[in-house]
Amino acid sequence: MDAFxxxxxxxxxxxxxxxxxxMRVxxxxGYSKSEVGRWNNGSEPDLMPVGAIAMLERDCGQPLVTAVLAETNGRRLTDPDEARRAEVNVLTSHAELMRHSAEVANAIAVAISDGQVTPSEATTVDRLAxxxxxxxxxxxxxxxxxxASGGAKAGLKIVGGE
Structure with a gap:
């Protein structure tokens, strides 16, 4: 298989x-467990049909496969859900980014520690990425x-401060 x-x-x-x-998918x-299992298995070449992609992306609210297809063609999807953007807090988002970054760094360090990155290790790092x-x-x-709102207070407070 190629990178795409x-x-x-x-x-x-x-x-x-x-x-x-x-099982929920x-x-x-309506697809069989073995078919969905092949879609889920990185070693199997089976790809989801477009109808299944659309239905599942609608179900979880995230265009994961569609975004990869767009990126392949030099495009990027935009999120039309203004409410979602307004709910995302910059401090929480930064903390999550740092946590995920540390997890990826750790997985890469473990993977390269023996000088060889196995397909299994690559899959682990890819999931974390x-x-x-x-x-x-x-x-x-x-x-x-x-x-868009012209700025915002960071919401930081000094512990023990008045």
Whole structure:
């Protein structure tokens, strides 16, 4: 498989996870457990049909596979949900970004510690990178809301201060 297929397979796996796992996707989509399992398995070449992608992305509210397809063609999706952007807090988003960044750094360190990155280790790092990517997107959304509103108080308080 080429890099594009690995990205699509990772997006499919993330989509299945965010929709509640293999069994819930089976119930929701009407596809068999083995078919959904092949979509979820990075070693299998099976790709989701467009109808299943649309239905599952609508179910979880995140265009994970569609975003990969857009990126492949030099495009980026925008989030039309203003309420979601307004709810994202810059401090919380920053903390999540740092947490995910540390998890990715740790996984990379473990993977390269023996001088060899296995496909299993690459899958682990890729899963963590997906969370990092989502956290970075949330932070960017929070910053966009701040820019659009002309600024915002950081909400930081000194512990023990009056």
């Amino acid at each position: 297929l690995y990205r699509i397979k990772a997006a499919q796996r993330d989509l299945i996870e965010r929709c509640g796992g293999i 089976v119930e929701k989509s 997906s969370g990092l990517e989502r956290a970075a997107s949330d932070l960017r959304q929070a910053l966009a809301v701040i820019k």
